[in-house]
Amino acid sequence: MTTLKALEHQKKQIHVGLPQLRSGMKVKVWYKILEKGKSRTTFFEGIIIAIKHGQKTTNSMFTVRKIAVDNIGVDMTWPLHSPVIEKIDIIQVAKTRRNKLYFLRDKSKKQVRAKLRKHTVFKEIIAPAVEETAETPEEESKTTE
Numbered sequence: 001m002t003t004l005k006a007l008e009h010q011k012k013q014i015h016v017g018l019p020q021l022r023s024g025m026k027v028k029v030w031y032k033i034l035e036k037g038k039s040r041t042t043f044f045e046g047i048i049i050a051i052k053h054g055q056k057t058t059n060s061m062f063t064v065r066k067i068a069v070d071n072i073g074v075d076m077t078w079p080l081h082s083p084v085i086e087k088i089d090i091i092q093v094a095k096t097r098r099n100k101l102y103f104l105r106d107k108s109k110k111q112v113r114a115k116l117r118k119h120t121v122f123k124e125i126i127a128p129a130v131e132e133t134a135e136t137p138e139e140e141s142k143t144t145e
Helices: 002-013 102-106 109-115 121-144
Strands: 026-035 038-052 061-067 073-079 085-092
Touching: 026 073, 038 073, 038 102
Parallel strands: none
Antiparallel strands: 026 038, 026 085, 038 061, 061 073
16 A cells, blocks of 8 residues: 555656756756745756656656856756756757766866767757748738739
């Protein structure tokens, strides 16, 4: 009986609307901070260097790294289904060959950008949308004539 209750409790904690995350993605994580009894939302933008314990379990974790001022690296690790996380925005997708990108900790910001090649999928998605918006003013001018 206790295992059934535990499973029900875990199902309640899982966020449904989170995107499918992969190592190498550049993301913006929006999370809540409690300061002096008040709650505010801030974000942390960086590259996902590790995802642990999968994504469908309640104990899954992910680590995001950003390189701040003067090449100082900052890592933050969150539980994926934490109530502190409000949303995760995917900014960029990079093609990586490894699942754990801990070797990026030794690299500078410029070296990291060179190491993570841009994935061509976003270019294919964005290009048709730009072409459609360019065609619509021409079509409107033809219909008015």
